[in-house]
Amino acid sequence: MQDKEQNVLLHVENVKQYFPVKKSRLGEKQKYVKANDGISLDIYEGETFGLVGESGCGKSTFGRTLLQLYPQTEGVIEYRDKEGQLLPLKELSREKMRELRKELQIIFQDPYSSLNPRMTLGQIIGEGLVSHGIFKKGDPAMQEYIMNIMEECGLSGYFFSRYPHQFSGGQRQRIGIARSLALHPRFVVCDEAVSALDVSIQSQILNLLQDLKEKENLTYLFITHDLSVVKYISDRIGVMYLGNMVELAPTDELFSNTLHPYTEALLSAIPTVDQEGRRERILLEGDIPSPVNPPSGCKFHTRCRYCQEKCRQEIPAFEDKGNGHFVACHYPLKGEA
Numbered sequence: 001m002q003d004k005e006q007n008v009l010l011h012v013e014n015v016k017q018y019f020p021v022k023k024s025r026l027g028e029k030q031k032y033v034k035a036n037d038g039i040s041l042d043i044y045e046g047e048t049f050g051l052v053g054e055s056g057c058g059k060s061t062f063g064r065t066l067l068q069l070y071p072q073t074e075g076v077i078e079y080r081d082k083e084g085q086l087l088p089l090k091e092l093s094r095e096k097m098r099e100l101r102k103e104l105q106i107i108f109q110d111p112y113s114s115l116n117p118r119m120t121l122g123q124i125i126g127e128g129l130v131s132h133g134i135f136k137k138g139d140p141a142m143q144e145y146i147m148n149i150m151e152e153c154g155l156s157g158y159f160f161s162r163y164p165h166q167f168s169g170g171q172r173q174r175i176g177i178a179r180s181l182a183l184h185p186r187f188v189v190c191d192e193a194v195s196a197l198d199v200s201i202q203s204q205i206l207n208l209l210q211d212l213k214e215k216e217n218l219t220y221l222f223i224t225h226d227l228s229v230v231k232y233i234s235d236r237i238g239v240m241y242l243g244n245m246v247e248l249a250p251t252d253e254l255f256s257n258t259l260h261p262y263t264e265a266l267l268s269a270i271p272t273v274d275q276e277g278r279r280e281r282i283l284l285e286g287d288i289p290s291p292v293n294p295p296s297g298c299k300f301h302t303r304c305r306y307c308q309e310k311c312r313q314e315i316p317a318f319e320d321k322g323n324g325h326f327v328a329c330h331y332p333l334k335g336e337a
Contacts, residue, residue, distance in 0.1 A: 008080060009187060009219050010043040010066060015075035017058070017065045021292055033291050035061040037243035038075070040318065043187075045080075048213065048220040050234030050251070052227055052266065056288060058243045059223045060109070063189040066221065067104050068097060079104070079187075102132045102183035109192035111172035115164040122146055122160045125179050132183060146182065152215075153178040154208060170201035174208070181212060190222045194229060206233055228270050231255060236324070239263045242299045243291055245318060249325040259321060259332040261304050298330065306331055 016039075018032035035058040043049050051059050064070050066077060068089050078086040079100065089097065108114035115124055125146045129135045135142035147157050153174045164172060173193065180188055190209065194202040210233065213220060224230050230237055230251075237254050239247040239262065247260040258264050265282040284303045289295050295302050301311040310330050318328040 007045045008042045008086075009045040010080075011076070011078040011086060012042070012066070013040050013076040013078075015039045015062075015065060015077060016073045017061050017070060018073045031292050034243050034294060035291060036065060036072075037294075039240075039243075039245050041238060041245065041248060043219060043221065045186075045219055046217060047235040048222050048233055050230035050237040051221060051223045051240060052225060052230050052237060053240035054288060055225060056291070057240045058291070059225075059240055060191050062240070063106065063191050063221055063223050067106055067189060069106075082186075102128070102134075103186045105180040105183060105185040105187070106189040106191060107173075107176050107180050107193045110196055111169055111176055112164075112196075114176055115172060117164050120161050120163055121150070121155070121167075121175055124164075124175060125149060125182050128179065128183050134183070149178050149182045152212065153181070154204070169197055170204065173197060173201075173205055177205075177208065177212070181216065181218075184216065185218070187219045187221070190220055192223055192225070195224060195226065202229065209233065227266055239266065242288060242294055244299060244328065245326075246300065246329070247325075247327045248318075250323070253323055253325050257325065257334060259325065259327040259334060260300075260329050261306050261333065262300050264333060298328075306333075 015036055016034070017036035018034055021031040021033060023030065039062060051062065053059055061070065065072050068077075072090060077089045079089055080086050081100070087100075092100070119127070122143065126135070126142055129142060129145070130137050135145065143160070147160065150157065150159065155171065155174050155178060159167070164175070167175065193209070194205050197205060206229065209220070212218060222230060222233055234251050236248065236250050238245050239260065241262050247254065247263045254263065255267065258267060265284050268280060268282040282305070286303050289299065289302055297313050298304070298311045298316050301307045304311065308331065314330065316328045316330050318326055320326050321332065
């Protein structure tokens with residue numbers, strides 16, 4: 001266990017991210033959107049941690065909070081630096097956090113809006129290199145360095161002086177990947193990195209991410225709503241619902257021994273041509289409750305077909321059921337009630 005603890009790259013404990021809602025009346029009590037409501041987990045060095053859930057459950061907010069793009073409301077986020085020290089990111093100075101930025105990068109969801117339309121490809125990739133002092137502006141060596149990064153990411157050298165509007169969606173996402181990896185980060189948040197792309201392009205980008213991970217010894221937080229994609233790329237998967245982690249397990253374990261009713265419903269929605277292995281389609285009734293005023297007890301009880309009175313009253317603990325399989329459910333599907 002000690003060795004595994006040494007390999008923890010990010011330690012997250014009871015992280016909450018609340019956003020205030022504008023008051024409608026004078027004297028009204030302040031309300032908050034509880035985007036992340038007490039998340040605890042460890043991300044190990046060299047792994048791909050998949051994060052899945054419906055739109056609006058807080059996945060992207062969690063990824064950005066890890067990178068301190070949003071400073072957390074409560075909780076602890078610790079990052080193990082190259083010297084092996086666990087650094088509490090919230091307590092770091094602005095200067096120290098800026099130094100760590102090149103080690104903690106993000107690939108944004110939308111390849112169309114995440115690139116500056118006024119900058120060429122070379123300028124987009126080179127901007128971070130200049131900001132972090134890796135190269136000086138106009139350094140001839142920087143162009144050669146950028147060319148090498150472009151080649152690694154499947155971008156031809158003659159693209160160097162082109163603008164974002166001259167590229168396809170898949171090419172733009174490759175530019176976003178090249179921009180992040182040019183700084184040789186250790187941890188990358190892939191925020192829905194393939195959701196805006198055609199299926200054929202998705203596989204190319206996933207293969208590129210896998211190749212770069214092995215070559216650069218990267219650690220990924222791979223955020224997606226597509227379970228078939230996350231199964232292919234992830235070592236472990238966390239399932240989020242309304243700001244909370246409801247299940248977390250190694251990939252094979254999650255698919256073969258599903259414990260939470262919400263995960264069961266998500267898995268049943270995966271399209272398949274295998275008639276014998278097809279799961280019974282489970283339709284979740286009703287809409288996702290409001291993150292401003294979530295239900296009491298288990299937040300999923302309003303849509304759960306196994307709901308009992310205890311579920312309405314008590315918040316389930318996030319418990320280890322063995323084999324690194326955690327679940328927050330009073331009545332796990334294959335566990336003891």
